[in-house]
Amino acid sequence: MHDKIFGRLLAACFALTCFQAGATQPVPIDVLAHTPAIQSVSMSSDGRNLVALVTVPGKSDDTALASWDLRHLDAGSRITPSGDRMKFIAANALKADRILVIARQEWTGQLGGCGEGKRTGATKTFVTKTYITDTAHKNFDEAFAAKTSKLDMNEDLRRCLELTSTASLVNPLPLDPDNVIISQFDATSFNSNYLLYNLRTGESKLLFKGGGRSSPGLFDPRNGELLTRTQLEPLGGGEYEQQVLIRDPATGEFVVHPELTRKLSERYTVDIVGRDEKSGKFYVLTDLFSDKVQAWMYDPSTHKFEDEPLLAHPKYSIARLIFGWQPSNFGRILGFVVDGPTQEVTYVDPQMQALHILLKKNFPGQEVTITGYDDNLSRVLFATSSHRNPPAYHVLVDRKQIVTLGSQRPDFKPEWVGEQRWVEYTARDGLTIPAILDLPAGWTPAQGPLPAIVLPHGGPWARDYMGWDPVGWIPFLTSRGYAVLRPQYRGSTGLGRKLWLAGDAEWGQKMQDDLDDGAAWLVKQGIADPKREAIFGYSYGGFAAAAAVVRPNGPFQCAIAGAPVTDLAKLGWSWSENRLQRILQGRTVKGMDPMQNTDKASIPVLLYVGDRDVRTPAFHAEGFYDAVKNKVPAKFALIPDMPHSLPWYPRHQRQTLALIETFLRQDCKPGGL
Template sequence: MIDRRRLIATALAAPGLAGSAWAADGPPAAIKPPSLEELFRYPVLVDAALSPDGERVAVLREERGLAPPGSVTPEKEREYKRWKPMAGSTAKPFDPQEGHLAYIRLSKVTELDGKPVTVLLGDRAVRQVEWANNERLLVWVTIEANADVTLGQGGQGDDGPARPRSQVKTRARRVLSIGADGKDQMILAADPKYGFANNWTMDNVVDLLPSDPDHVIMQIGRNNRWNLYRVNVYTGEPVLIEQGFPNTDAWFLQDGVPVLRLDSNGDNSVVTVHARAPGAADWTLYHRFRRNEQDKLADFNVVGATTEPGILLVASQQPGDDTVVVRRFDVASLALGDTVAHHPGRDIEEIFQDEAGVIVGARYIEDRDAYDFVDPKLAPHFRALNRFYDDQCNMRLHDVSRDHSRFIVRVSGPQAPKGFCLYDRAALHVEDLGEARPWLNGRLAGMEVLRIPARDGLPLTAYLTVPVNPPKGPAPLVVMPHGGPEARDSYSFDRWAQYLTTQGWLVLQPNFRGSGGLGRAFAEAGHHRWGDAMQWDIQDCVDALIKSGRADPARLAIAGGSYGGYAAMMGAILQPDRYRCVISRAGPSDLPDFLSYMRGLDGSDSPLYAWWTKLIGDPAKDGAMLAAASPVRRIAELKAPLLLFHGDRDPIVPVAASRDMAKAMKKAGKFCAYFEVEYEGHSDWGYDDEFAFMEKSAAFIAQSFGG
């Protein structure tokens, strides 16, 4: 039994003496890698929350496979039969007898070693738990919808155009309010008299209202538009406070007052922002912004509100900024002001605040999560927590008490998919609150951070995931460039990489030039260089691994999604004898066609089109370069077999990109297998389709390697 109090105190006093919280007994002599089913098995630990006074902890858990025989409704049976795995997959569809048993474990912080109060939530899928106040909990749940209800389009109420039943799952998302004693459970705004019975999405709490603990603000659809309601957490009663316009899809609030309104175009790619200062009557047009692949507004990402009326916190990268920084934004003057948070060479990812809006710290990513703290006394505690977990996990602040004496920290990493711990700052005490997938503990592949110079001297970082039983001698390697491309990989859990390593393969994830989060100069070094310099960086990382003797040059594969899918195809064209196979998921294959699609979405003068031409090139000026950088136009140079996947509802890269690539490969007499996945978008596919994608990918690579 580890003495956690002693260990955290030791870590604070003498870093070299810190112990390990999760390897006390050492690794087993022989390690069995997890199966794909185990990697996809639903987590049993979902979320954790700390009461505002810091006295109680709620841990949300969900067990599956516990539905008693005969308890499954006919509606659920029909749903599971409709949503099948991808053709040819051995994935097990959701078992209609599987069911859920969701529950909350409630404990006093001073009695965590005792028996918690267990609050049963029944056969519901759960996603999140939060304290509305010290007496009442909110739980985000998914429940079965009434089979006789026709759901409105987009979940905006019962007055929208009906969608075919085959295109929408009959599930409803709701917020459950529960007393801290586990009693008096109710669904917020669920009484039929409120008129929301047909809404299938009714779980958007946009303000917890710390200054009004009896209420929250929710965004709920009505009359085919989103509106704001003040909802009583004790009675569930909603009161309308703001009505949206037909194209309004979000607001930002400050202490219950809407100060920004976001109106989206038809495909949600461009957002028009209106502002209204507290006390003002009318909305004022501010600006139009592109919505990026992370569903954020590019150069105007609201990350919080200050304690000053009308002053928000906005993450942006203005001319002259090397990185994304956080500034004050005055809603009345529509002006960005003083910088609140920045870190040299790294983007600020988020601001962590307490319930009153007081800033605790700004998070950025080196390789793992890191923070710049407002109170410098917190920094040694954060370093000690990292050492407590052997500096092998991401420690992300998740919740904090009002007095900042206690924190819930989310613990994750390549070998730790997700867990939570409670840290008592005064007592120097860490208490594990559980792991999401404990059956994977000690069985996951580790990750190494590699520093590799590009051929022109640009420093690159790549992440190498190594099988849990490391191979002897040169090993097969799968190169996995990320999407975006102005995104990045980091030291974190990646299910696809983990599964590929179970086959005995190394997995390399390079942050090539053009990646985001690493400064303006690094990102702009990839502009207009999709077909050459960005690919050279990937080549240089692979070359370094081969030269080190770790990768087998005769067994290399390349695979990726979105931009990563494009990079996989282009990489195999530029080096036709290097890779044994190529996998592209939703990768653009023709850059002029892709730019034409983006221009058609919102016009040639839109922020969306301006962004993509800045990133890739201007067809009017760079036509020859764009054509040369298009895989579909260079099929003759591609020797390796190609596996393509694409969702037929992809709103970012049109499905025609993969259809055209498959046709061109077939016409050229080259091997290409193509799977078009029904009802899926660009990413975050459903369980069955993600499972089938990984299963088919691994089988394709194994066959190409001769295994």
């Protein structure tokens, strides 16, 4: 199955498959639960190799590493299954015929003061390791392993290193045939060092030593030289200044640039993403001059921004600049990405623009994302997807033939999915709240209002995008007849500083008002039946669902809280492993505490969490369940071996989706939702 590839001649346009309205068949749980048939697809920067994770032939729930020689694509792939315990979860094609593979396995025992979950007494987690192999898959060696002796380490330190000592790729240095930049855990300082690493010899050179309040910024993608860094300086009263320093090419010294420096609590985006080699000016993504992030040019020699932004959008932020990485276009801006309802790609380079337009014509109604190419565009890797079409991966060969590698979920039928809209509504205090609305296939207003689910995202410093839902909750719910609204409530990121900052210290308060107001908007639009609305969320969304249980006079008939935070007092001392996140976000985690208001519980609730979740440990869900179970109908499920974040085992999806379906159908209210 995995060695079979499908090719067709490139055409100006294919006919769009007609979408048949009125489909009523629910998406089978197993279609959404099984391991993606192909994922983590990448092309090496030298254009020689293609790498992906696939499912093991005959074992659709397990992963395997697959690699192709792009010069002989029709020869098929080499496939190596995961080990019995250590399972592949990601892969990346490197140059020099090397492959980077990330794998993990379950680990049970005392955390020894190490890693996420150490402050909550967790004893179940996962160990994640990074490996390097070659295109023959002969040996899997721990990637970028430090050559430090462990003989003198005590048992606690040894255990800590097993849990935390991994390394990661920082910059592929595409023009260098041998070297990459990596980060490597330092057992002596418990910080990460940054090194120039030779993929062929394993030798390394220190570029930046971790520790203290300094962290690296932009490395020169041509030679690996560190060009910028940031420095945290205390100002007193718990306040810090985040200084941006730029290397002076004349002296080699790093110089503070006040124009880029701000108080940490102000939370401005100042992201130096590249340098123009001719002028020496830097490309900066920043919201210093606008509610939304714009692209600006900054001259380090004059300490000045240019008079006008290089790139700005009237409604949305600029998410990314697309730089060329092949010899013929290295360092040039080829395009940009707008952080709108989707991450919309626009190419300004004529050649890439023409290619992108042609590929989109071949996949009408889908997003086309170019993810890899060689220097003469004889091999181009790209992905396609939409809210009806799971991601699929293809290679354009010699600019005339498309070879399809496969779809993540080949059994998924587009006709199971209905309409998706980007909408806006007004919260009770006048703030505009963006949202994504998904409707069942074939539904029209003439058929009358629907049962509806408000589904807040996690984070809360995150956001949702239109398009394919990688978790599968949206098609699962809409194919069962529910309308689903995903509010981008205040506190969401990526949609402007005003919306983001408005969520500070409003957990369970104004952030929750936005969800209730979204439920009211659904009713006003004639989409939802006011007596058939529920709330379902995971992580922060699980907090919001728990908060809805104890909020008086809410609009919801029931709540489903996945991996919730329910006790803000306990969250305060287990907040984050990341120091900056603790400083920045920790002080905003204030508001209505569900555990202090369980006496007000008024609607049925389902709570579930994994027993290997160290981010929102089970005591949050279980403690809330114990406090409300004698006041409202309540259910609690502890999911064996489930971590907080994807990837989950197929059995986790099967169990949790079945729990959600049964609860909504039978327990949400008398007669079900």
